[in-house]
Amino acid sequence: MTENDTTENQEKRMPVVAIVGRPNVGKSSLFNAIVGRRVSIVHEQPGVTRDRVVAPASWHGKHFQLIDTGGLGNITGAKKMDDIWDAGIREQVEAAIEGADVLIFVCNVQDGVVPLDREVTDRLRGIGKKVLLAANKCDNPTLDSESMIFSELGFDKIYPVSCLHRKGVSRLLDSVLEDFENAEEEETKPEPFRIAVVGRPNVGKSSLVNWMLGEERVMVSEIAGTTRDSIDIDFEIKYRGEMLPAALIDTAGLRKRSKIDNVVELFSMMRTEEALKRAQLVLFLVETSKDGVTSQDRKIAASIVESGKGCIIVSNKFDLCKEEDQDVKQKQLIEEIRYTLPHLNYAPVVFTSALRKYNMDALLDQIAEVMAQMEVKVPTSLVNKILLDAFDRNSPPVVGVAPLKLYYCSMIGNGPPKFLLFVNQPAYCADNYLIFLKNCLRQAFDFTGLPIVVELRARPKKVASIRTERTTDKLRKPTGKADKKDERKTVSKPENKPDRTKPRKPGKQPGRAPRSTDKLRKSAAKTKPGRKNEKKPGSSPVKNRKKF
Numbered sequence: 001m002t003e004n005d006t007t008e009n010q011e012k013r014m015p016v017v018a019i020v021g022r023p024n025v026g027k028s029s030l031f032n033a034i035v036g037r038r039v040s041i042v043h044e045q046p047g048v049t050r051d052r053v054v055a056p057a058s059w060h061g062k063h064f065q066l067i068d069t070g071g072l073g074n075i076t077g078a079k080k081m082d083d084i085w086d087a088g089i090r091e092q093v094e095a096a097i098e099g100a101d102v103l104i105f106v107c108n109v110q111d112g113v114v115p116l117d118r119e120v121t122d123r124l125r126g127i128g129k130k131v132l133l134a135a136n137k138c139d140n141p142t143l144d145s146e147s148m149i150f151s152e153l154g155f156d157k158i159y160p161v162s163c164l165h166r167k168g169v170s171r172l173l174d175s176v177l178e179d180f181e182n183a184e185e186e187e188t189k190p191e192p193f194r195i196a197v198v199g200r201p202n203v204g205k206s207s208l209v210n211w212m213l214g215e216e217r218v219m220v221s222e223i224a225g226t227t228r229d230s231i232d233i234d235f236e237i238k239y240r241g242e243m244l245p246a247a248l249i250d251t252a253g254l255r256k257r258s259k260i261d262n263v264v265e266l267f268s269m270m271r272t273e274e275a276l277k278r279a280q281l282v283l284f285l286v287e288t289s290k291d292g293v294t295s296q297d298r299k300i301a302a303s304i305v306e307s308g309k310g311c312i313i314v315s316n317k318f319d320l321c322k323e324e325d326q327d328v329k330q331k332q333l334i335e336e337i338r339y340t341l342p343h344l345n346y347a348p349v350v351f352t353s354a355l356r357k358y359n360m361d362a363l364l365d366q367i368a369e370v371m372a373q374m375e376v377k378v379p380t381s382l383v384n385k386i387l388l389d390a391f392d393r394n395s396p397p398v399v400g401v402a403p404l405k406l407y408y409c410s411m412i413g414n415g416p417p418k419f420l421l422f423v424n425q426p427a428y429c430a431d432n433y434l435i436f437l438k439n440c441l442r443q444a445f446d447f448t449g450l451p452i453v454v455e456l457r458a459r460p461k462k463v464a465s466i467r468t469e470r471t472t473d474k475l476r477k478p479t480g481k482a483d484k485k486d487e488r489k490t491v492s493k494p495e496n497k498p499d500r501t502k503p504r505k506p507g508k509q510p511g512r513a514p515r516s517t518d519k520l521r522k523s524a525a526k527t528k529p530g531r532k533n534e535k536k537p538g539s540s541p542v543k544n545r546k547k548f
């Protein structure tokens, strides 16, 4: 909670429920059972959860934040490697306990009361918060009655649950939320702008996340593979002078599939892939080091391109370059990135150092720029003009039995920008010609950080051609002869405006150009430039784009 929170805000705050306990008792299973999705990684190996995982949940109309935590206490017989994480996990659990209103203390009925349970009980005693003991793994009625054994820890009520059979969870939740009767339905909040941070292990993803949040929210270490779950963290981002709700998703580093040697890492990779799907923007971290862009970076880039999400390439650890070399190195790296990652040519490159806290402003500016680009809507007439010019400049190669014809195109989505282009037959469009058309759209409208999607569709009979559109545009000014003609055509409409929502029938429109290319060119030449939304010849249409 921020310092600025008023008492009123605190009252409105969603209750926070944290799940704690020693390692490997089923905390993450309970978390997933309550949230109703596989968010936390569940595995029989102890110490899988490291960072605290937060997800919204609701029960009978009551909304709350649920936190899953790593296991408290040293793992008996743990390998030296596991001990390394203890301090970090403990810090994460302490932060969760501090921020929670209610705690669910999970024990394992099949192990009975073990010394670590007593240690956790001691930690939770006297914190002044409601703590409910959930005896997990009560998979049959006999184990239900055995759960009473935990009353020796001093808890009045024991809640037997079985995450495996989803048993006892309802009773537990009723008690967890009984004091929050006023927890009303959350006002429908705008969806946060989701930014996923992805890259190879150890490139500094978690460091960047902590730096952007201004707190040590996620664990950082020099050991590759520190982050395992995908961690969603709500924050606010400044955009056009306002603070907008956003979420950063820290993800596990992606290694080569062939190098993945355990199932937890495989689950981590699946969580990262899923985070890519949820995000609107991806911060793709690469390392500014002598290795430059690696083959694994190329694979990650391919997944980002495939996801169709906006992307900014963040070249982190820029501090590793000597100061005197930085300008040269920056140029070299940009060249290398463009050469090795050609499909991500739309992604701007920002050089940062999460360790030395260098260049955060440039990164935030780029994020804001991509957000702005996601709001750009291009008028249909302008899109058609750009494509017609492209077609005139460079006619398509013949693929298949007939030449490609472009009919009509309009923008049907933004963030990323999506265009629907009617053609005579999509199969007649060569791949490189489609790339050419996309490049023309990019040159005209920029769309920094966003891939352009052009969906080709065979023309339904009623869709007019781009050329017809251009020829008739002139005739469709608000006043003048053509309008009167249109008025006559659309007498049934209440307003005397031409109905642009209906496709025009080729051949039946006033002023429609004849079919032969020569005639089209003649009529295009007659068409005076200077429609309201169009540029004068020679000027860039980018300035004309309309932002909402």
Ligand SMILES: Nc1nc2c(ncn2[C@@H]2O[C@H](COP(=O)(O)OP(=O)(O)OP(=O)(O)O)[C@@H](O)[C@H]2O)c(=O)[nH]1
Pocket (backbone or CB within 6 Å): 200, 201, 202, 203, 204, 205, 206, 207, 208, 219, 220, 221, 222, 223, 224, 225, 226, 227, 228, 251, 252, 253, 254, 316, 317, 318, 319, 320, 352, 353, 354, 355, 356
């Ligand atoms: N020199 C330098 N080191 C950095 C920078 N950012 C992070 N590091 C270090 O790189 C190591 C890995 O950092 P993390 O933030 O844990 O990297 P990660 O990408 O989250 O790693 P995984 O979660 O294991 O994939 C730590 O030792 C950091 O201190 C940086 O800008 N410069």
Ligand SMILES: [Mg+2]
Pocket (backbone or CB within 6 Å): 205, 206, 207, 219, 220, 226, 227, 250, 251, 252, 253
């Ligand atoms: Mg990490």
